[in-house]
Amino acid sequence: MTSSKRPPAGVLDRGLWLLSQFSMERKKLPLKELASLSGLDKATALRLLKVLVDWGYLVKNADGSYSPGPSNLRLASIYRATSNTITRIEAPIARISERVGQTTAFFVRSGEERICLARDHAYQDFRYFIEVGGSVSLSEGGAAAQLLMAYSGEAGERHDETRGRGYYISRGERNRHFASVAMPLFESDGQFLGALTITGLAVDLPDDDLIGFVDIVRAEVAGAGLSLSR
Amino acid sequence: MTSSKRPPAGVLDRGLWLLSQFSMERKKLPLKELASLSGLDKATALRLLKVLVDWGYLVKNADGSYSPGPSNLRLASIYRATSNTITRIEAPIARISERVGQTTAFFVRSGEERICLARDHAYQDFRYFIEVGGSVSLSEGGAAAQLLMAYSGEAGERHDETRGRGYYISRGERNRHFASVAMPLFESDGQFLGALTITGLAVDLPDDDLIGFVDIVRAEVAGAGLSLSR
DNA sequence: GATACATATTTCATTGAATGAAATTTAGAG
DNA sequence: CTCTAAATTTCATTCAATGAAATATGTATC
Structure with a gap:
């Protein structure tokens, strides 16, 4: 199992690159696997891992393997406290999922990933996991990923279309039996925040229904001072 | 505002050192404040901050300041998923706080900090905040901090006593009106996990009550295969 | 309990990335 | 527009990072 990408140059980059393997x-x-996945020499990886463990960003398990450590909780809780987006979006999400009877979630782009910042607590389909903090590569698709790319300056006809339309519908793109609609969310000053998605079983959700959800979302997020267009 | 401590040497250490300022x-x-707090040259800090922002561990706000970013959520959620301690301790915590009618929480040591991994959802006193992910320096006391020091090999008469006693009671040590009892939690194989604390208003909690809580905790955590001694 | 294999750790001479003082640019206040 | 403070860029010097090889540790296998 050799690395898919070349490792970055700087030491800090390499440390974070190691974290991104998890x-x-x-x-x-x-260690072996971290070295091969990251493309770093095992001695180099080992030295970086020691530092990450020292600071609690990784822990070394009894069997010698590594996994994320408790320091990440610390920063996550500060992040959550500073992100007024999260606090403001949670109530609308609850109301939306209530009204449409489907899973509602909010995602932001971070690098080449999409990270879930919030989701409703109501509709948990065991075939379709969305966890707060869960992230997948933008290339692995899904409506949220397409929308995030379109609204964070990515070029291309497909993205032009998405921007023109103002939403993105996917059917089975990421998960065979599911369909989603993703919408851009904007701060009142026009700043792009992320993607709000509604997801459910494809058989229950013809495109017209998904398109209809857009108006519901627009109405609900307005209460939090957010909108679906600049 | 000059830094209280000298910055570490390695680049990765320095990056994480910057994160620890938050x-x-x-x-x-x-930037200015990060540089002075960390003791790093501002050019050095700036370069490291760029990297941390690139990876989403920090975000650069509109006013130019920095704060923790969404990538921390990603790692925190992986950590939570791997930490079977958290999952196992949550149910006992709920039952304990129910039985004693006070705030119950669980802390681990990470470096020179104590981090809250779990707490009950029942007793939220606005004068006494404990957040999951919240951390304070071990030196800033509290029962949890004292207990974590005693059970992670710290030397000293005070810690010897704590180890001999098997719990630690504090009155107003960290928060004037509150009293706490902290107990060590062990894996069935004897591995030390962290500190479980029960906290409430000092006037409601004479020492005898706090000591009585120890037996309740012992009984409740046993159900999750955990114990209060090796 | 000895042998072999795989993975983890340490070492150290070489190299190149990190450094930070100074110069320059940008942004906000008056 | 001017002044001041903070942010950013530059670049010659230096010191920390590197990784190949040697060594150690652990765990199956006979």
Whole structure:
């Protein structure tokens, strides 16, 4: 298992690059694997890992493998406290999912990933996991990813279309049986914040229904001083 | 405002050192302040900050200041998913706080800090905040901090006593009107996990009550395969 | 309990990335 | 528009980072 990408140059970049190797699918990784996944020499990786463990961003498990550590909770809780977006979006999300009877979630772009900042607590389909903090590569699609790309300056005809339309509908793009509609969310001053999505079983959701959701969302987020266009 | 401590040497250490400057009290910091707090040259700090922003561990606000970014949520959610301690302790915590009618929380040591991994949802006193992810320096006391020091190999008569006693009671140590009892939590194989604390208004909680809580906790955590001694 | 294999850790001479003082630019206040 | 403070860029010097090789540790296998 060799690395898919070349490792970055700087030491701090390399440390964070190591952290980026962890995911919900790869929660625990031994040195060997971290070295090969990251493309770093194992001695180099080992030195960086020591530092990350010292600071609590990773922990070294009894079996010698590494996994994310408690310091991440610390920063996450500060992040949550500063992000007024999260606090403001939670109430609208609850009302939207109530009204449409489907899963509602909010995503932001971070680098080449999309991260879930909030989701409703009501509709948990075991076939379709969305966790707060969960992230997937933008290239792995989904409505949220397409929308985030379109509204964060990505060029291309497909993205032009999305921007013109003001929403993006996907059917089975990321998860075979599901359909989603994603909408851009803007601060009152016009700043782009992220993507709000409504997802449910494809068989329950013809395109017309998904398009109809847009108006519901527009109405609900307005109460929090947010809008779907600049 | 000059730095209290000398900055570490390695680049990765320095990057994480910068991250450690943020806290619930200092959620947003401009370059100037980060440089002086960390003791790093502002050019050096700026370069490191760029990297941290690129990876989403910090965000640069409109006013030029920095604060923790969404990538921390990503790692925090992986951490939460790997930490079976958190999942196992949540149910006992809920039952304990129910039985004793006070705030119950669980803390681990990370470096020179104590981080809250879990707390009950029942007793939220606005004068006594404990947030999941919240952290304070071990030196700033509190029962949890004293207990974590005693059980993570710290030397000293005070810590010997705590280890001998098997719990630590504080009255107004960290927060004037409150009293707490902290107990060590062990994995079934004897591994020390962290400190479980029960906190409430000092006037409601004579020492005898606090000591009585120990047996309740012992009984409740046993159900999750945890114990209060090796 | 000895042997072999795989993974983790340490070492150290070489190299190139990190450094920070100074110069320059940008932004806000008056 | 001018002044001041903060942010950013530059670049010659230096010191921390590097990684190949040697060594150690752990764990299956016979």
